[in-house]
Amino acid sequence: MANGVKMPYLGLGVYKMTNRDQAILAMSEALKIGYRAIDTAALYYNEEEVGEAIRNSGVSREDLFITTKVWNADQGYDNTLRAFDTSLKKLGLEYVDLYLTHWPVEEKFVDTYRAIERLYEEKLIRVPGVSNHHAHHLEKVFLKANVKPVVNQIELHPYLTQEPLRTFCKQNDIAVTAWSPLGRGGILQDETIARIAGEVGKSPAQVILRWHYQHDIISIPKSVTPSRIEENVQIFDFELSSEQMTSLNQLNKNQRFGQNPDSFKFDF
Ligand code: NAD
Numbered sequence: 396m397a398n399g400v401k402m403p404y405l406g407l408g409v410y411k412m413t414n415r416d417q418a419i420l421a422m423s424e425a426l427k428i429g430y431r432a433i434d435t436a437a438l439y440y441n442e443e444e445v446g447e448a449i450r451n452s453g454v455s456r457e458d459l460f461i462t463t464k465v466w467n468a469d470q471g472y473d474n475t476l477r478a479f480d481t482s483l484k485k486l487g488l489e490y491v492d493l494y495l496t497h498w499p500v501e502e503k504f505v506d507t508y509r510a511i512e513r514l515y516e517e518k519l520i521r522v523p524g525v526s527n528h529h530a531h532h533l534e535k536v537f538l539k540a541n542v543k544p545v546v547n548q549i550e551l552h553p554y555l556t557q558e559p560l561r562t563f564c565k566q567n568d569i570a571v572t573a574w575s576p577l578g579r580g581g582i583l584q585d586e587t588i589a590r591i592a593g594e595v596g597k598s599p600a601q602v603i604l605r606w607h608y609q610h611d612i613i614s615i616p617k618s619v620t621p622s623r624i625e626e627n628v629q630i631f632d633f634e635l636s637s638e639q640m641t642s643l644n645q646l647n648k649n650q651r652f653g654q655n656p657d658s659f660k661f662d663f
Contacts, residue, residue, distance in 0.1 A: 397568040406432025408617035421619040422448035434615040436464035446487035462493040470503040475510035499532040548572040556647040576614035
């Protein structure tokens with residue numbers, strides 16, 4: 396990435412893993428089979444479980460890439476510093492690899508990012524970043540930032556290809572991470588994806604995650620099922636042809652399964 400830090404192309408997303416035992420099992424399974432990145436957030440109420448799975452795994456800290464995010468209610472400069480401290484304690488870590496503004500809360504997101512920058516200067520995080528930022532949010536951040544966000548984590552899958560924002564991020568050396576890369580499971584039945592899956596002898600989920608990878612997009616699919624956790628990383632032994640990539644690109648309908656940052660209600 397722009398600051399020289401390496402991040403795995405695939406990580407485990409852990410949103411809605413709130414059952415403690417199930418969460419620890421899923422995370423431990425992922426670490427056992429070779430995942431090295433986990434994407435959590437204060438909002439997911441499972442940072443303690445992430446910490447426990449890491450400690451149980453025996454994987455060395457420097458081989459892991461842990462992402463967490465400051466929730467909307469905790470934004471602003473001082474609040475973000477406090478929220479980070481709480482997350483760090485829950486995770487039981489000495490530093491976090493990537494810390495993100497979860498959503499661009501109006502009037503606060505620029506100060507939130509300035510606090511993230513301070514954490515970066517203090518070496519408490521290795522990578523400063525944001526999530527759910529449109530180009531107009533990023534432009535506001537650039538005006539006050541010494542270091543541009545290195546990552547923008549956005550909803551991105553074949554039904555929401557985000558081409559203008561991807562181009563903007565590329566021009567500004569910002570790595571893009573796809574959240575809900577599988578459209579929350581809602582695009583797995585698509586006929587074109589199923590056809591291509593048949594052609595390459597892979598599952599629909601693997602085709603979608605390979606499409607992200609060939610576009611240089613990091614993805615963080617979520618599953619609690621061990622066989623799917625494993626399936627989702629078996630994407631490095633095949634390649635989609637340019638015709639197959641084009642067919643997948645053409646599925647774009649600007650369809651969101653989550654919220655649009657411009658109309659997100661920040662009142663909770
Ligand atoms: P996803 O696109 O990863 O889809 C997850 C669902 O797909 C699972 O619940 C499961 O039912 C299904 N699935 C997963 N693997 C499968 C497989 N191999 N075969 C069949 N079905 C499969 O959706 P998500 O959980 O919304 O997004 C992934 C991660 O992105 C989250 O866990 C979280 O870490 C992150 N996220 C971030 C934000 C943000 O605002 N920054 C928002 C949403 C999610």
